[in-house]
Amino acid sequence: xxxxxxxxxxxxxxxxxxxxxxxxxxxxxxxxxxxxxxxxxxxxxxxxxxxxxxxxxxxxxxxxxxxxxxxxxxxxxxxxxxxxxxxxxxxxxxxxxxxxxxxxxxxxxxxxxxxxxxxxxxxxxxxxxxxxxxxxxxxxxxxxxxxxxxxxxxxxxxxxxxxxxxxxxxxxxxxxxxxxxxxxxxxxxxxxxxxxxxxxxxxxxxxxxxxxxxxxxxxxxxxxxxxxxxxxxxxxxxxxxxxxxxxxxxxxxxxxxxxxxxxxxxxxxxxxxxxxxxxxxxxxxxxxxxxxx
Amino acid sequence: xxxxxxxxxxxxxxxxxxxxxxxxxxxxxxxxxxxxxxxxxxxxxxxxxxxxxxxxxxxxxxxxxxxxxxxxxxxxxxxxxxxxxxxxxxxxxxxxxxxxxxxxxxxxxxxxxxxxxxxxxxxxxxxxxxxxxxxxxxxxxxxxxxxxxxxxxxxxxxxxxxxxxxxxxxxxxxxxxxxxxxxxxxxxxxxxxxxxxxxxxxxxxxxxxxxxxxxxxxxxxxxxxxxxxxxxxxxxxxxxxxxxxxxxxxxxxxxxxxxxxxxxxxxxxxxxxxxxxxxxxxxxxxxxxxxxxxxxxxxxxxxxxxxxxxxxxxxx
Numbered sequence: 001x002x003x004x005x006x007x008x009x010x011x012x013x014x015x016x017x018x019x020x021x022x023x024x025x026x027x028x029x030x031x032x033x034x035x036x037x038x039x040x041x042x043x044x045x046x047x048x049x050x051x052x053x054x055x056x057x058x059x060x061x062x063x064x065x066x067x068x069x070x071x072x073x074x075x076x077x078x079x080x081x082x083x084x085x086x087x088x089x090x091x092x093x094x095x096x097x098x099x100x101x102x103x104x105x106x107x108x109x110x111x112x113x114x115x116x117x118x119x120x121x122x123x124x125x126x127x128x129x130x131x132x133x134x135x136x137x138x139x140x141x142x143x144x145x146x147x148x149x150x151x152x153x154x155x156x157x158x159x160x161x162x163x164x165x166x167x168x169x170x171x172x173x174x175x176x177x178x179x180x181x182x183x184x185x186x187x188x189x190x191x192x193x194x195x196x197x198x199x200x201x202x203x204x205x206x207x208x209x210x211x212x213x214x215x216x217x218x219x220x221x222x223x224x225x226x227x228x229x230x231x232x233x234x235x236x237x238x239x240x241x242x243x244x245x246x247x248x249x250x251x252x253x254x255x256x257x258x259x260x261x262x263x264x265x266x267x268x269x270x271x272x273x274x275x276x277x278x279x280x281x282x283x284x285x286x287x288x289x290x291x292x293x
Numbered sequence: 294x295x296x297x298x299x300x301x302x303x304x305x306x307x308x309x310x311x312x313x314x315x316x317x318x319x320x321x322x323x324x325x326x327x328x329x330x331x332x333x334x335x336x337x338x339x340x341x342x343x344x345x346x347x348x349x350x351x352x353x354x355x356x357x358x359x360x361x362x363x364x365x366x367x368x369x370x371x372x373x374x375x376x377x378x379x380x381x382x383x384x385x386x387x388x389x390x391x392x393x394x395x396x397x398x399x400x401x402x403x404x405x406x407x408x409x410x411x412x413x414x415x416x417x418x419x420x421x422x423x424x425x426x427x428x429x430x431x432x433x434x435x436x437x438x439x440x441x442x443x444x445x446x447x448x449x450x451x452x453x454x455x456x457x458x459x460x461x462x463x464x465x466x467x468x469x470x471x472x473x474x475x476x477x478x479x480x481x482x483x484x485x486x487x488x489x490x491x492x493x494x495x496x497x498x499x500x501x502x503x504x505x506x507x508x509x510x511x512x513x514x515x516x517x518x519x520x521x522x523x524x525x526x527x528x529x530x531x532x533x534x535x536x537x538x539x540x541x542x543x544x545x546x547x548x549x550x551x552x553x554x555x556x557x558x559x560x561x562x563x564x565x566x567x568x569x570x571x572x573x574x575x576x577x578x579x580x581x582x583x584x585x586x587x588x589x590x591x592x593x594x595x596x597x598x599x600x601x602x603x604x605x606x607x608x609x
Binding site: 022025026028029030032033036037039040041043044046047050058059061062063104105106108109111112113116117118119121124127128131133134135136137138139140141142143144145146162164165166167171195196200221224225226227228231232243246247249250257260261264267268271272275276279282283286287 | 317330395398405414427428489548567577580581587
């Protein structure tokens with residue numbers, strides 16, 4: 001009895017501590033999060049605010065937190081005086097094409113690696129995974145020379161065609177997902193006379209939609225944000241992507257901060273919008289890489 | 294198919310073409326055909342070609358001449374190479390501790406079952422989905438030594454008076470330029486790392502904590518003895534990825550210093566030097582040697598990490 005009462009008292013004490021502790025923790029957590037969110041958002045706020053200011057007023061000391069007057073003209077300027085419309089179109093074209101190609105080529109390979117026991121399968125899969133360890137920079141020069149020999153320099157082709165020829169990360173991601181699909185489904189389709197391509201296209205692909213969405217998003221973002229590829233391959237201004245164009249704002253003597261910030265803001269809008277509506281796929285992709293990586 | 298027909302006694306032999314079409318080998322290789330082409334043209338060939346080029350001298354288009362290990366010898370005598378190595382190492386390793394510590398703290402905060410997690414997650418993740426170019430541009434303006442917000446804020450809170458200085462030059466001075474990039478990079482990676490740690494935290498069974506509480510373990514020891522060991526595989530993963538990514542850093546210094554890596558080479562990273570040598574000076578052989586040294590370094594660091602993981606990574 002006494003022992004039980006003692007234990008009970010100890011438990012109650014522990015519970016009280018936990019309650020107070022957890023309230024304190026939650027308060028602390030909110031404070032920390034609020035601080036971090038503030039410092040995360042401030043540079044974005046400042047970018048948008050600057051993008052709407054009059055060019056001379058960004059040099060006011062003390063600084064003005066909000067633009068006054070609000071200069072939407074900065075945005076008009078980059079789209080009319082500068083060919084920003086075509087930069088945006090180029091970025092969209094390249095990102096969408098690479099994203100489609102990655103999904104198609106990686107899912108085909110993933111199906112084979114997950115469901116077709118062909119000779120040499122495991123060795124090839126290991127080699128493909130191994131390519132993930134070789135950074136692009138190591139292959140950069142010969143890859144450039146290949147594109148040169150193909151006469152693809154100063155075209156968009158080097159930026160999206162390779163995505164149609166597979167990718168280690170995408171193949172791995174989709175394969176892991178396909179392995180979880182029940183084998184019975186495919187057996188049933190086989191008995192009904194479905195060949196491999198039919199099974200892949202009509203059964204596996206529709207079921208793999210979540211992981212395909214994840215890969216599509218990651219692929220789109222990667223392509224949308226990348227600089228090194230466009231920097232290597234594009235020379236003519238009208239072919240520039242948004243990211244590459246943004247690096248050319250810096251003048252030799254003078255930097256047009258308001259226009260540059262307007263450009264940076266524009267470059268952020270598609271990615272941020274996409275992310276806002278597809279967060280869960282994103283989180284899935286990131287955590288999957290982390291756990292399986 | 295064939296067996297069923299045989300069972301029925303109808304002796305229909307499939308033509309060799311049909312057999313080929315149904316074989317696993319044919320289908321398998323057909324499905325991975327695009328991948329195989331990509332593997333050959335964009336992975337294996339460039340990797341081998343890069344090794345070969347590193348043993349030659351030549352410009353972008355001209356014929357290459359065999360020079361043996363000369364490029365590597367020159368590289369190790371090249372002070373710019375050592376500076377770029379030092380800068381890259383500084384960038385990579387200075388980031389590690391703050392990035393991991395803050396990301397774990399954030400993940401712990403997010404794991405308190407607070408309201409509005411999805412909203413917080415979105416906001417904290419925003420820098421990760423922003424291109425490194427846009428991030429660099431934003432921060433160039435924040436760091437601007439005359440009109441930048443950072444200096445004005447530091448002045449307002451009396452920071453400069455305290456240290457008897459007028460302003461911090463940030464990207465404008467060799468002492469602080471790389472540090473400025475490091476701070477920005479930590480800021481950018483936080484949301485991503487936080488998400489990884491949050492996933493790891495959510496995998497820890499609640500009963501461990503309850504058992505520890507009943508045994509009288511305080512919050513502090515619960516963190517050190519349960520949380521930290523159980524998320525150590527994720528910590529390991531994050532550190533590996535940060536080191537691999539760190540050695541490839543290029544875009545920040547390219548954008549923020551106009552491709553120069555200045556002031557006085559203080560932000561010249563290995564990949565930026567590789568880019569300058571290969572695509573501005575067109576010294577293909579030399580740049581390829583640099584690429585291979587970079588590759589070797591990343592491999593060695595990764596292997597060392599895996600060797601030492603037993604000492605601190607806890608697998609259930």
